[in-house]
Amino acid sequence: MSIPVGISACVLGEKVRFDGGHKRNRFVTDELAKFVQFRPVCPEMAIGLPVPRPTIRLVQQDNGERLVDSKGGELDFTDKMKSFADQHISAIQSLCGFVVCAKSPTCGMERVKLYIPNGNTVPGGTVGVFTKQLMAAMPWLPVEEDGRLQDPVLRENFVFRIYALHDFYQNVGNSLTLDAFVKFHSRYKFVLMAHSPTAYREMGRLVAGIKDWDLAEFFVEYRQQFMHALSKHARRSNNTNVLMHLQGYFKRNLTREQKQELLDLIESYRLGHQPILVPLALIKHYLKEYPDPYLQLQTFLNPYPEELKLRYGL
Structure with missing residues (x-):
């Protein structure tokens, strides 16, 4: 029986990134895929964002970290993303691991850019909205970024x-x-x-x-x-x-x-x-x-x- 493992769809090679591209990881697709059953998800597409799409980013505001559009910050996707994460995570309790996309404001595991209103970034960054909820809800689950797998x-x-x-x-x-x-x-x-x-x-x-x-x-x-x-x-x-x-x-x-x-x-x-x-x-x-x-x-x-x-x- 194949081992069920979640993965950011772009890391598996699916063209779901904001620019219509992907971030295929060769170890994942050429080697690990022989032994596990990947269950891909793109949180941004899952909440209705298109491909291609305007970029989004995390901004530190008075009401916490918010996921907003990069252009003007007027479109706030935070609540919608958190709602999707809660719903999706409740359905994947049998997973044995998860590979996420580095630097992504939704999927990044560490050092994701966190902006403040004047355009500067917070030292050390933060965690993507989806991955933060994933690790909080399933603290036992092995989670790793595509880049760190090198x-x-x-x-x-x-x-x-x-x-x-x-x-x-x-x-x-x-x-x-x-x-x-x-x-x-x-x-x-x-x-x-x-x-x-x-x-x-x-x-x-x-x-x-x-x-x-x-x-x-x-x-x-x-x-x-x-x-x-x-x-x-x-x-x-x-x-x-x-x-x-x-x-x-x-x-x-x-x-x-x-x-x-x-x-x-x-x-x-x-x-x-x-x-x-x-x-x-x-x-x-x-x-x-x-x-x-x-x-x-x-x-x-x-x-x-x-x-x-x-x-x-x-």
Whole structure:
């Protein structure tokens, strides 16, 4: 089953921008589209604006940030856009991610130009109207801008979170039982250790107390904490710690030379001389030779399809 992911229509290549153009992102259309089902939306067209159309922008006024026409600021689209956002977001609760268009006054995720009446801009900018409501209504949802997907670290983290959330919905959301939560959490222990050692400890305590919760409420709380933890990028030092834990499972099986070879590769990764794929490849090799049921289930080893080649630059 394809993973449902929302996307700004222009990023998918649809000619819906104000000038009749698009902002097709090649990673999105040529690679990620093979594994997810995109659900495009253009908020500006959705509220009735044509293509082509006059440009709009965000202006800081006494009654807050307003979405107005760039020419004179007399046409205010704020309320209409917020109403559309509320209606649309209520219908997309099953999404596992969202790719938005950078710099857009409706879809931008950060540093969107925010003007003041004299024509100057507010330092740091703001968030597009639609995306601001999306992130407020669904704080667990992975959201990323098209431009930021050029960064290999941000790209890998975003795609991983999409797969993790889909995994959560498939294996926990469809079977809301104590056993389902415990098994899911067990598979992600090394992932949490890599992304946030603090969250790893806190969520361990959370799951340990699951019997004190209503499972529907626990679902909401776990999802929020889990996705927030994964939004923190896995540092090289944390990944190294996980790799050391993984190699410890083979200490009774490997020769002294094999142990040293693996330790050398882990150290080479720690120093930035090798991508994480190098020590992981040897660990996976040893896992085939010396199967361990617990390790074989760990998501850290195979978080998403290898064809995406997301760990090549990590």
